[in-house]
Amino acid sequence: MDYRTFGRTGLQLSQLALGTGNFGTRWGDGAEPDTARAILDAYADAGGNFIDGADAYQFGESEEILGEALAGRRDDFVLATKFTNGAVPQPGPLAKGNSRRTMTTAVEASLKRLRTDRIDLLWVHWPDDVTPVDEIVRGLDDLARAGKILYAGLSNFPAWRLVRAATIAELTRAVPIAAAQFEHSLVHREAEADLFPATRALGIAATTWSPLGGGVLTGKYRNGETGRAEGFGGRVFQPENSDRRTATIDAVLAIAAELDTSPDRVALAWAMTHGSVPIVGPRTIEQARSNLGALDLRLSADQLERLDHASGGAAVRGTGHAPRPVA
Numbered sequence: 001m002d003y004r005t006f007g008r009t010g011l012q013l014s015q016l017a018l019g020t021g022n023f024g025t026r027w028g029d030g031a032e033p034d035t036a037r038a039i040l041d042a043y044a045d046a047g048g049n050f051i052d053g054a055d056a057y058q059f060g061e062s063e064e065i066l067g068e069a070l071a072g073r074r075d076d077f078v079l080a081t082k083f084t085n086g087a088v089p090q091p092g093p094l095a096k097g098n099s100r101r102t103m104t105t106a107v108e109a110s111l112k113r114l115r116t117d118r119i120d121l122l123w124v125h126w127p128d129d130v131t132p133v134d135e136i137v138r139g140l141d142d143l144a145r146a147g148k149i150l151y152a153g154l155s156n157f158p159a160w161r162l163v164r165a166a167t168i169a170e171l172t173r174a175v176p177i178a179a180a181q182f183e184h185s186l187v188h189r190e191a192e193a194d195l196f197p198a199t200r201a202l203g204i205a206a207t208t209w210s211p212l213g214g215g216v217l218t219g220k221y222r223n224g225e226t227g228r229a230e231g232f233g234g235r236v237f238q239p240e241n242s243d244r245r246t247a248t249i250d251a252v253l254a255i256a257a258e259l260d261t262s263p264d265r266v267a268l269a270w271a272m273t274h275g276s277v278p279i280v281g282p283r284t285i286e287q288a289r290s291n292l293g294a295l296d297l298r299l300s301a302d303q304l305e306r307l308d309h310a311s312g313g314a315a316v317r318g319t320g321h322a323p324r325p326v327a
Contacts, residue, residue, distance in 0.1 A: 001047030007205030
């Protein structure tokens with residue numbers, strides 16, 4: 001596992017993060033605790049040190065499993081979690097959203113489930129279209145000053161809101177917005193138009209979720225598998241619903257055959273060329289081991305160009321070094 005400087009922080013994080021949305025079964029689909037621990041162990045054995053979670057994942061069960069699994073090795077990882085959606089199936093109005101009150105109570109509950117005294121990186125999971133950005137920034141700063149969180153980030157925020165929050169934090173000397181998280185894959189390249197340029201310009205670290213398009217880039221749905229097409233209510237799934245996507249999946253499968261490897265590794269190897277930290281979220285130990293195999297895969301310039309051409313995007317790649325702000 002290689003490591004990269006995380007934005008303008010001093011953190012040295014692994015080039016792949018481990019997402020834990022599949023840790024638990026309270027959503028009706030996911031990994032039992034023993035399997036979740038085996039996935040975490042495989043990730044750690046490969047050198048991974050960046051765990052990405054959320055209070056909403058499996059209605060809190062994911063954090064509970066992590067809290068137990070990290071006993072005795074908590075300091076070996078940068079532990080990130082999110083709040084906004086609440087940790088119960090139908091949260092009340094005070095248990096969801098991004099207000100300072102909800103933020104504070106959510107963090108206290110996550111700390112208990114995770115069995116830790118601090119959250120290394122707290123993500124605001126989604127914009128709620130209600131809470132002013134300055135309230136979010138102030139709340140994050142309060143938590144940082146109290147030692148409850150070390151770094152702050154915004155997840156799934158549009159570029160303009162991300163930039164506004166980062167500017168307010170800078171002008172008020174609040175805890176910086178250190179990172180942004182957003183969807184990015186060969187079948188979802190919209191972030192290359194604004195979010196990637198924004199993070200690079202401001203020195204904000206980028207992490208990207210669903211680098212496999214909810215599994216569609218593996219080609220498994222062509223073979224009758226369901227996976228996220230039905231699991232999680234069909235959320236975080238990109239269907240093969242256009243000629244462009246069909247061409248993209250064809251290109252991934254062809255290159256995987258050329259390299260005698262699996263399609264997930266090709267899609268992940270492509271995602272890692274953009275300067276972000278992709279988040280993998282395996283449900284089984286077999287998926288985890290396959291995903292981690294992407295660390296040893298290097299795509300040629302020709303193969304990258306073919307993937308870019310098939311997916312309809314320009315070749316916009318990161319260096320893998322810490323982004324620097326524009327003067």
